[in-house]
Amino acid sequence: MRVKLLYFAWVREKTGKAEEHVDLPAGIKTVAELIAWLQQQGPEYAEAFRRSEVIRAAIDRTHAPPGASIAGASEIAFFPPVTGG
Amino acid sequence: MRVKLLYFAWVREKTGKAEEHVDLPAGIKTVAELIAWLQQQGPEYAEAFRRSEVIRAAIDRTHAPPGASIAGASEIAFFPPVTGG
Amino acid sequence: MRVQTADFEVGAEIAALTAGRSDIGAVVTFTGRMRADNAGQLVAGMTLEHYPGMTESELERVEAEAQARWPLQASLIVHRVGALKPGDNIVLVVTASRHRQAAFSAAEFLMDYLKTKAPFWKKEIGADGRAAWVDARPSDDEAAGRWRRPPAREG
């Protein structure tokens, strides 16, 4: 499955990129599983996703909890808790 | 005791005057007693103060309940419940 | 606190209160406007009467009470009197604080108290030309009453 990943705020700074397209291996079905896989993609990803409990995700621009299915997603974003307003 | 009385809104319209100076007989000690006395000062006063339960009063520009003492007052106002804002 | 026949400009009032200030994180404004209908009746115009002298002292009192209850950097009440027509501004309340909850709560408090304490009276002129004094709303007394209890949440 090919998907566009977006990173914001300190997740972006730690991965060193704002977005990328990746081919996910079969078997990654949820946001939490995707985070676990990303943690293994190099030291910058390990650092960016180390505190996975504070990372928030959005699937196709909608907030998604860790257990949400990524099936059919075209754009998945990772970011810290929001601080606007 | 000489005091300035002020009337507002429909109390003013019914008494036919915005203000007047009156000499109160001895024995009138509270707002409620003053209203009872005013009710006897002619048909326009009887009408203005007929629904005495809805009349509000202020002594020297401070809200005053019916039982408030008027001793030493220089300005007493009567008006309907306020409707500003 | 001002009582005036002239209109006010919300933007200009905010600018005056916040000019040069970098300690204000939240500004809340409430603008009360005259509607063309009230209690199911069409309204063509309105006259606002008040008690000069007492109005100012009551508005100062409620503003001081709000300042005592919440950490406000600034506050303002402007109330118009005289002849008004539908769409006209009637009253403006502005509160400024470091955080939003104090600014929101203080603005609501000022409006609730003003509505039950400040000596203003509205006389509406109906679409048929008949004039009638507006009755006080019990819901305004209830709204003011909730501030007698300690606030459920501040910050």
Added chain:
Amino acid sequence: MRVQTADFEVGAEIAALTAGRSDIGAVVTFTGRMRADNAGQLVAGMTLEHYPGMTESELERVEAEAQARWPLQASLIVHRVGALKPGDNIVLVVTASRHRQAAFSAAEFLMDYLKTKAPFWKKEIGADGRAAWVDARPSDDEAAGRWRRPPAREG
């Protein structure tokens, strides 16, 4: 709903929302401004990052939710992004209704929800030149949480 780098003018936004309307009795505005201090530290500036596309859809969603909960005649959210300095405006919320309680409640709701749902992130530059991402405040989650209960009072 607008996301922009440019400043906004509260008075002009109110005028645009209320022009020619005589069915609006209450307008509430909330303006969030940048303070020169946060959590006890001096702040020299700030950069606001967001998620283009998702920001707009989340702001539209919270505005639709407010319209569904309260009888609003109009509402508006404007949020700035990019570089800001102390004293600058950050966010504007405007709500307009027939009566004041709906306008106040909807404005508070919009701010609470926006703060926990809209994908904005603040990076502050301290007086010492060091930049740091602002942490989310648990009190903002609590503020948003209170809207999950039915409102205690409306009208």
